[in-house]
Amino acid sequence: MKLSKLYSNRPFHNVTFITKKGGLNAIVADSQKEDGTGNQHCVGKTKLADLVDFMLLKGVDKSFFFYKDSAKEKFSGYEFYLEILLNDGRYLILKRSVDTPTKIAFKLNEKSKDGYPLIDQFDEILALEKAKGKLNELLNFDFCKENDEAYRRLINYSLRTQGDYEPKMNTIFQLRKFTKNKDKDWKPLLFSLLGFDGRLLKQKYELEDSIKEDNTSIKNQEKSFGIKTEEKDSLVGKIQTTQIERDKLSKELDNLNFYQKDKETINTLVGEIEYEIALLNTQLYQIEYEIQKLSDSIRNEFSFDLEKVKNLFEEVEIHFPQQLSKSYEQLIDFNHQITQERNSQIRQTIDEKKQQEKDINARLSELNSRKKAFRDIIQDTSLFKKYAIYQKNLVEIERELVRFQAQLEEIDKIEKKKTEIEEKQKGDLQDVKDKLKEILDNTANCTLYMSIRRSFSEIAKEILNDNAIIKIVPNNTFNIDFRPEFPNSAKSDGATYYKILCVAFDLAILINYRDKSHFRFVYHDDVISGDDNGVKNRLIELCRNICERHDIQYIFSAIKDNLPPNMNLESSIILELNDKNDEGKLFKMSF
Known part of the structure; x- marks a missing residue:
């Protein structure tokens, strides 16, 4: 799947992406103000990546740039169209408007439409969630079918913006959208993407969560009933003495004969x-x-x-x-x-x-x-007073006895639950850990993982002139971490080098999924930065070669001043933005 066109019914720099083999796509932002007050960062190059994500059916709220107080009136009435090239050769047009972002229109064509047609006849118009399901069906990705996943969970490995290059947050693997999520929400996905059985890792997290929930339930039960399982025998003793006291008082009440x-x-x-x-x-x-x-x-x-x-x-x-x-x-x-x-x-x-x-x-x-x-x-009122006291005491004793018996029953339930937890830990969970250990002890047997890691290392080596690897690090409980590493240096700690590792990983995934139905584009926003022109030149040339060799669509945005000198990109530039006036900005306006 590649991006073909992105356009609008309102002022906007319509874009035609290069989809043919070897298609390197560059989006360049330039400062053209002569008074030195220019700002290449505010012309819309990052907003273009956000818009692509929006058109691929990202859920949005008031924090999205369309809906901020300073912009919502200006974007009212905007409708956007994204044409994508499906892996079966057909073209799909998606229409989504700013005013009604939860209604998505679909139009499937055998060929790409000329120009930027504002079509009004569609095959289907669906609500957002159903539209995601429909798009998932049309994309027909093998990975999604085999692993019961949705394309939206994978998309940011093909669409990175500036927040997705953070070394301290390990966003090379844990994408920015996953940073607030638990490990179980993204690690099984990545484990599967690397060629392993992600369902096994998911099962491990589910079992651990189940055990954690059971332990929490036990603590709540103990707190609610004021009990501890180790005090069971003491509770049995309390029940015994309370029963003796109850029987004694009942006999005294019986002795009052009809006076009761x-x-x-x-x-x-x-x-x-x-x-x-x-x-x-x-x-x-x-x-x-x-x-x-x-x-x-x-x-x-x-x-x-x-x-x-x-x-x-x-x-x-x-x-x-x-x-x-x-x-x-x-x-x-x-x-x-x-x-x-x-x-x-x-x-x-x-x-x-x-x-x-x-x-x-x-x-x-x-x-x-x-x-x-x-x-x-x-x-004789004293007799009734005596009876009332006895009866009240008996009620209190009966209530206390019921409470003790309820506590004893809860202890029995807790002990049963603890037994079940122990069986889970020694049985199901240990079985899963043993299987994971077998996998992690033999990663060399996973052909896809070894191929992805080789591609990653080759790309990093060619661009950075240093060896880099992907490694999977399990701890004692088999909680898995994914880490990049330069075995002979600390380059992975630097922001520029970390960006290159993100590029290397995303390209390695696309290269090794090229023979399957999968994403065939990757969009990297602001990836060309830093002072090392050698790194920049090697990065661009390598991406051009990969696009040619593997028929992958590589899209990147950069500030013109950050591009290496003497690099010929004229045939690859699909959009030029500038800050000379509003006409040069992506939406031809300031907001």
Whole structure:
């Protein structure tokens, strides 16, 4: 993939990049003010690199130069178009505007369009994140497919600006955009790029993070529950003594018998007892009345005097027949027999009623005793105070017991988690470390790494006349560092020499990925600097030769005064900027 054109609908120095084989692209900034107040650094050469990054779908915020307070009104309405040459030979135009930077338009063409067409008919218009996925698909980089990576993660190894040459920050490998990231966010990527199994290194970081998270979780659990696993036996002892205390207090509460009922319940019971007493008294009165009535109804004999009847008949001189006298005698005997039977039944009923009376009186006696006992309890407040204290103490003890048991359960969980951590450390993590050790002990077996390192050393040697190498340095925990080194000097500490090492590394990557679908351009902003014209000449010539030999597009920006004398770059200069007036600046305005 190479850059083809970059242009705009508003004032801007449109750029056509050299894409043909051997294409060296130079962007030159010059000071043309005659009063000596010129500033070659403020004409837009670095902004061009930022704009290319923007057009390759970099996410932006208010800190990006378009959106700063001093510039946002001036850039309102700007639309930019980037045409890129895909590795399959087709041309892709991307459109992105300043006002709506999250909407990206795509137009795919078989050939490059003439001039700088402001096209308005596109194949697709996508939101930024989907557009990144679409561009990743169209670029079709082998490395991205094989390692499940995105082109945006690789782009700054092909697009370096001034902040990407910092020796103290090791930005040759840890690009500026990764400086605030953790090792796991970029080292597996670079490990893969150098030809090793980056997924293995990523797995190591994930396992270490998992173990770290587990240990943090354990500390939080211990802090939250106020426990330490080494105090488990002490906690078991506390549970035992607390249970003994609870059982003792429960027994004391049980000994209070029914007194444990609260006052409200007792009042309810007294009401129920009084109601039953009232019912029983009514029943008792009824039974006593019935007994009295039954007693009064008992008769000793049938009251009929036959002699008086005979005398009455004689007085009125009426004959009293003998047969009638006999019938009356029989009636008297019959009545006497019935009366005896009736009286017997009445006495039996009286006996039953008296037993009921006795039972009711016994029940009343019992109920009155219970009522008196309950009323005594109601009047005895000290008993309830004692019960309340016991009950409160029991609740506190139960709560303490629950807390101890919860702590014990958490200790069990923590011990289980510690076992899992130990298994991870001795198992999965150690397996990964063993595999990494095997790789790092045998780096010479990695063909791609050895080839990249050879290219790096050859480029550095040709430009700087000194040997330089890339080395991978593992520590005891197999945390890997990537370092450049001049074995025989300290040149790698100098800014100028460090820039050359960045150039050497980026070119070494492109050279060794040339046979695959990958970036085929590299853009180095402000790489030509320093006082050593020999280094500058060798750098430019070497880049020209690499472009020719490997069909790589090399783009660099430089201040004109920093270019070596007698270097013929006319055919390579694609953009000249100056500070004579706004017309000479990249956006043809100051901001």
